[in-house]
Amino acid sequence: MDRLGDLDVFARIVAARSMSAAGRELGLSPAVVSKRMRRLEERLGVRLLQRTTRSLALTEAGRGFHERVVAILASVEEAEAWAMSGAAEPRGLLRVSAPTSFGRMHVAPHLVRFLAAHPQVTVDLALSDAFVDVVAEGLDLAIRIADLSDSSLVAKKLAPSHRVLVATPGYLAVRGTPADLDALARHTLLVHGAPEWRLDGPDGPRTVRITSPLRTNSSEVVREAVLSGAGIALRSTWDVGSELKSGALVRVLPAWRSSARVAIHAVYPSRRHLEQKTRAFIDFLEELYGATPYWDAGLRL
Incomplete structure (x- = not known):
């Protein structure tokens, strides 16, 4: 019995959201795909998918099983890649997507070294802050800074991501340094997107509601505003690590940080x-x- 093959069929169905589409990818008929799913469910004694004539949805058991199956298949892929590492030189067009700021700061400057090491590879790097469908866009991989616990893609953690409160020394000299979260209400807070910060600290999780004089859909605008001394912002250390090291920015309420459990991943x-x-x-x-990326080196986090 091809247990690993059944797991692969299940993962393909979830990723494609269709048995027929999964069958086309695998070169199997819909009847064979359906039979293998039925065999897997019978062996486990649980229903993994809720089927209707128009859609498929994971059951609660299916969601938990899928998370583990994706990890298993990723480990198999990694083992096979290791075994074949000397079998072929990397070659061809590599299509990569990355968030705009992160890609500009922490991917683009290093590409010359990667390309020098792999002269038969051509990189097509697309920078976008929009959610990119890796499969639909034909990407080889995407870099995402998010909580990917429920992703249908394989996610390889590349680095941690810390978000901390920062401001310029000049701003704090004029407006004062807040002693606690409640004191933030008397300060200029800079934000893009949702008008709140969810933080973790000594008192547990807290939510800070924000009324900001600056409205923008750009994280880079907030970065420039905080560097100009306009207020306090919640920023990722990959974004402002060098400014924290140079003293251009300082931590505000260092016992508090973003409660979001995110990391920097490669997904494929x-x-x-x-x-x-x-x-x-x-x-x-x-x-x-x-584990400790260069932008965090030397910071007290």
Whole structure:
């Protein structure tokens, strides 16, 4: 009995949201795909998918099982990639998506070293803050800074992501340094997106409601505003690490930080055979950033 193959069929169905689409990817008929799903559910003794004539949805058991299956298949892919690492040189067009600021600051400057190490690879790097459908856009991988616990894609953690409150020394000299969260109400708070901060600290989780004099859909606008001394902002250390080290920015209420459980990941479709070019780029980024990425080195977090 091909247990690993059944897991792959299940993962493909979830990713494609269709048995027929999964069958086309695998070169199997809809009848065979349906039979293998039925065999898997019978072996487990639970229903994994709720089927209707028009849609498929994971059951509660299916969601938990899927998270574990994706991890298993990712481990298999990694083992196969390791075994084949000397079998072929990375080559071809590598299509990568990354968030605008992160890609500009922490991907683009390092591409020359990656390309020098892999001269048969061409990189197409697209920067966008919009959610990009990796499969629909034909991407080899995307870099995402998010909580990906329920993603249908394989996610490889590249580095932690810390978000802290910051301001310029000049702003604090004029307006004073807040002693607690309640004191933030007397300060200029800079934000884009949702008008609140969810923070964790000594008193547990707290939500800070924000009325900001600046409204923008751009994180980079908020970055420039806080650097100009306009107020206090909640920023990622990958974004302002160098300014914290130089003293251009300082931590505000250092016992508090964002409560969002996010990290920097490389995500890619679940495939049994990960191409060498994709594996090489993931390995390159993982080595470049590491458990303590260079932008966090020397910071007290």
